[in-house]
Amino acid sequence: MSQIRVVLPFHLRNLAHVGNEITVSVADPVTVSSILDAIELAYPVLKGTIREHQTHKRRAFLRFFACAEDISLEPPTETLPEPISSGREPFLIIGAIAGG
């Protein structure tokens, strides 16, 4: 199991009652899907807030970043880079910026 660091958007931190960063245990291979599975297992209140309940479609205004790359449109089953799986870099879930 890999210990994956994840940074959540402000509102989801509040919802899950966690700080800036969480760590979840993820079995290899580490992918977006397996990280989200682990987040939802550890914090069920976040189910449906990052991806849709049934389709697992990413919510439109959220983006996924790994190693400074926007990987939101990559297949969610693709293996993530070593800095993420080793825990050197956090996996970022970011809310799209909107003004007003």
Added chain:
Amino acid sequence: MSQVRVLVGSKKGAFVCTADGQRKDWKIEGPFFGGWEIYHAKGSPVDPNRIYVSQSSGWFGQIIQRSDDGGKTWNPPGSAPEDLVSAQGWPQGESNKFTYEGETGTHLWYDGTPHPWEFKRVWHLEPSLTDADVVYAGVEDAALFQSKDAGTTWSELSGLRQHTTGKDWQPGAGGMCLHTILIDPTAPNRIWVAISAAGCFRTDDGGLTWKPTNKGLVSSFMPNPEAEVGHCVHRIASHASKPNTLYMQKHWDVMRSDDSGDNWTKVSGNLPCDFGFPIDVHAHKPETIYVVPIKSDGEHFPPEGKLRVYRSKTGGNEWEALTNGLPQQDCYVNVLRDAMAVDSLDDCGIYFGTTGGQVYVSADGGDNWSAINEHFPSVLSVEVQTLR
């Protein structure tokens, strides 16, 4: 000593306002769920300490919150540690899971083409009149859901959406939302709902089957202005002592039915304008009703810049303007459909909130008004609980 608790849903959080029976000095708590849109908050008439909240966001979707201590603390239902993981080890967390039953099917999109039903948010929560664990949710795209476990899980009462006319329903400008749920206090299996822009529907069997109840409504924007469905009903209301008499604020027209919605007649009478969103009924006088006229569907602000509640003591047709304490110049706010409520103190209190962030109260049935607060975020909903 009697108390009232006003639940304000706004575009940026929820607020709980409390006062004694005088309704002059207010304590305001919040924002709860700061930054989220609170479409609706409503307490259970069975257990006033139990309050349900619809919390939503374009980013993160739908959340249901529940308080069991009158709004002091909140949790998504079923989020106690022992509830979070099932016996199989899977995360539960399904209080925000609203899944349409059976074939999802399609309704009509704005351009008249078929469009799949897609859940977007909960507009309205209606707690049962007899069981604090039972609550109904009106959602967009229009459907009615029920929870029997205090909001922990939800199932659709699919007979409504699967009505033969469902495929022909079309959204209004605000989306295709089920925004009003009225439960008959004398016959719990009888429920009315209102949908923009499909119209009003009634079930007499607890939600298994539904009947459109729109006869008498005329909507000039429709190809057939008197069609069975397609009317943009903004709100319906009734009084507990006369549940078969219904009042309606339609897109245009204020309407009344005295036969449970089977037939409607126009009671706009001498209103300066009969466009508007909310309508409500005095707690002790079933023929005394309130609306807030808005200039037009294209100009969502009060006529002449004067914020006026109109009251009819005759169940419609004859209306009087209530202005004392309300801004009578340069006022350009709107009052949304779920943003008016009445308490049940002896001298009935009337409450409404505006898109400008004001929440007003009248402790004397509408004669005089004062602001509970003038600087909330844009108000989406107002409910009041009378605590004795």
